[in-house]
Amino acid sequence: MSEEPAGLPQVETHCPYCALQCGTRLTGGEAAAVEVAPTGFPVNRGKLCRKGWTAPQLLTTTDRLTRPLVRRPDGELTGASWPTALDAVAARLRELRAEHGPDAVAVFGGGGLTNEKAYLLGKFARLALGTSQIDYNGRFCMSSAAVAGNAAFGIDRGLPFPVTDLRQARTVLLAGANVAETMPPLMQHLESADLVVVDPRRTATAQRAALHLQPVPGTDLPLALGLLHIAIVDARIDRDYIRLRTQGFEAVARQAMAWWPERVESVTGVPAETLREAVRLLAAAPNTYVLTGRGVEQHRQGTDTAAAFINLALALGLPGTPHSGYGCLTGQGNGQGGREHGQKADQLPGYRSLTDPAARAHVAGVWGVRPQDLPGPGRTAYTLLDALGRDDGPRALLVFGSNPAVSAPHSSHIAQRLRSLDLLVVADFVPSETARMADVVLPVTQWAEEEGTMTSLEGRVLRRRALLKPPAQVRSDLDVLHGLAVRLGEPFHRYPTEPREVFEELRRASQGGPADYSGISYERLDSGEALHWPCPETGTPHPGTPRLFLERFAHPDHRARFTEAQQHEPVRESRSEYPLHATTGRVLPHYQSGAQTRRVADLNDTVPEAFVQVHPDTAKRCGLADRCLARVTSARGSTTVRVTLDPTMRTDTVFVPFHFAGDASANLFTHPTLDPRSGMPEFKTSAVRLEFLPE
Known part of the structure; x- marks a missing residue:
């Protein structure tokens, strides 16, 4: 905590919104008087977007949830005490598990939860509930780039370099990313670069571009294949880099040969000469970056599309070099940390695979259970939501930090599935559309009322600090998980409620995993150290890893992988009816x-x-x-x-x-x-x- 000018409490923390996690200073003794100011934190350098400047208004929203709500037999949500609400939830969970088995209960998390919450949520699901049915809303955001990044590099970190490295960029390809609106402070790091923007719209970002490629929606994959074709044919690839640091180029090159510029133009609508100019800009200058966002990933072939842009970056010799690279612009506030510590359907803490026997043994040892006690992988987000209330699907759902009634595709159908449940429990601080459908609503703390850690898009672990005490009847998500777990028969000590204690356990659980946090501590973060994972526990304090891949990629042979990206037939819908x-x-x-x-x-x-x-x-x-x-x-x-x-x-x-x-x-x-x-x-x-x- 910083000094308190004029007697007012003050803390340095981070914005509650996107994964840029701009540094902010909060001042004020009560919610209605909180003021925010930007700090000199490297990613925002004294700037905030409109959302950051207005964030304190969230603290006084008039419909803030301030006590538990339980739905009465007549359908109305009415106030209840915490013991009454938690007892009711636990009793119904026990009944449903006894009747239908542990997978009758599901959990849906969020990319805005702190690392501590995401970690304990995954532990709660797999131990207290014994369910395999857990996933989170990050599946709707970064999952395609995560799969492609793991395949190419052996590890997934949104940006494998600090945001500030972009200040030296000469050319930046932004594919499916409108950062001028979604992450405005990031634009100051791109002021010296020629931007090549791929977007069907002329967005605020595209308006600042040296070159705007405006394809038909859904044709980013052939566009990326066409760019690679031009780079190969025009001899703009880095053959020494390809030979020394990669494998699989020949197969990808053969595939790209089928996508000559005129063919790509016929599919995407982007002129062949514009494609050639894009490659010239990317290959002609040093300090080049390829960055992708949701526009590339949120497709049924999103993984292949992200892989195609990674292939382009590899062919140009960018990833793992000092002043160039490839990165994915993670969206949600803790989108990076949220996908590392166990709330994904197939994952254990430290970005470990749930199907890896060694990973299961390590985490089970930290948790004090047998490896065979851990359930296997469950359904991914949409498949999980679609299965709700069905004969072979979950009968109950616990939602933390998400609003799937609005955020899921085909949302009217998902709303029907939510209504079909025997029990819907939502933990939130406002009555979201999902919360209004719930049988039990649990009021939880929000950003300025809680301690914890977040992990930004560049893999830097940050401290969230509390300025205010929450309203009297509001509890943290950690308290909620503890209360439910104890009522379900779990040992009292297995679910700590203090964030620092949870983080200490997270450190041990992540140790040796791809996302190793074991060398990070609250003390080091509070002293101002900039710690990017992996940061293992060593004999002397590890400095963290701000730049991945400079010496090697994370595959056993230390080489990056080119991966083939197949263009699939589009979903067939009547163009006459829906033109x-x-x-x-x-x-x-x-x-x-x-x-x-x-x-x-x-x-x-x-x-x-x-x-x-x-x-x-x-x-x-x-x-x-x-x-x-x-x-x-x-x-x-x-x-x-x-x-x-x-x-x-x-x-x-x-x-x-x-x-x-x-x-x-x-x-x-x-x-x-x-x-x-x-x-x-x-x-x-x-x-x-x-x-x-x-x-």
Whole structure:
């Protein structure tokens, strides 16, 4: 804790939103008087975006959950004591497990939970509940890039280098990433670079680009294959790097030969000469980076698409070199740490595989159980949600830090599955759309009221610090897990409630794993050390690893892997009935499902309702005018939005933000088809039609 000017408490912590985790200083003795200021933390350097500046408004939202709620027989949620609420949940869980087995209970986590919460949630699911049915909303964000990164490099860390390295970049390819709106402080690190932006829309980021490639939604994979083709044919690849540091290039090169520029133009709509200019910019200058985001990953072939951009970066000789590289721009606040410590369906702490006997033995030893007591892998996020309430699926769901009623694809269907449950329990600090459907709602602490750690997109472990005490009847998620676990018969000591104690156990559980935190401690973090994982426990304090791969990649032979990326046939939908491509994404004032930012007046007043961004010619063909209401309809459902005309849009494409709920939810029309390797749904392209709606 910092000094307290004028008698007011003050802490240095981090923004509650995206994975950039900008440094902030909070000052104030009560929620209504909290003020925020940016610090000189390296990623934001004294800057904040609008969400960061307005974050204290979350602390005083008028509908803050301040006591447990239990649904009465007449259907109303009513206040209850903590013992009553936890007793009711535990009793019903015991009944369902006794009747249907341990997999009758499922857990759904979130990429915004602290490392301590994510860790204890995974432990609770596998020990206290004995269930294999646990996954989290990060499956909808970074999973494709994680699978591709593990395959290529042997390890998955969003950025294998510090954000500040980008300040020396001469050229940066941003594929499917609109950082000017999603991570505005990051743009200051790109001021000296020529940006090559791949995006179907002319976003705020694309407007600053030296070159904008504007493909048909869903054609990023052939575009990446075409860029690699040009790099090979025009002799712009780094053959010495390929020979010394990689394997598998020949097969990938043969595949790329089928994607000559004119063919790519016919599929993507990006002119062949623009493709050639992009490769020239990437290969001509030193200090080049390839960065991908959700636009690349949120497809049913998202893993292959991310792999294709990694292949391009490898062919150019970028990853693991001092002033160039490849990275994935992780989205959620703890999207990196959240996928490392056990709340994924197939994972144990330290980014260990749940199917690895050695990993099971190590973690079981830390937990004091037998390896055979740990369940195997369960369903991934959408498959888990789709199975809810079915004969062979979970009968109960516990949700922590997520709002799947809005964030899941084909959300009307997922809402039906949630309603079919025998028990839905939601821990949150606001009544999200999912919480309003719950049988039991548990009020938990929010960012300025809790201690813990977060891991930023660059793999740096950070301290979240509490400024305020929570309301009297609000508990931490750690307290909730402890209370339920004890009621389910677990030993009292197995579920600590103090974040520092949980982190000490996390250190031991992660030791020796790919994401090794064993050399990190609260004391080192509080002293100001910059510690990036892996940071193993050694005889002397390990300095952490800010830059991965400079000497070797994480495969046994120390080489990176080129991996073949196959272009699949698109999902077949009637183009006559649904002639337009719809893509979804974020806008500057809002974040994720909007459960937080729609409650901040300064943000919500800027973009108070959902909209569809349409080219004027497209709008005219559909009988639409600027600011009129329209229905966006796919084969799965419709959303009601207001029309915004934009002459920079492709005439075959419309855009809808995904932050809104009810009839305005973009996920009413999105497609639930999944990437077979990552479990990522097809969020970024849907076949739709537009229709005028009278007001």
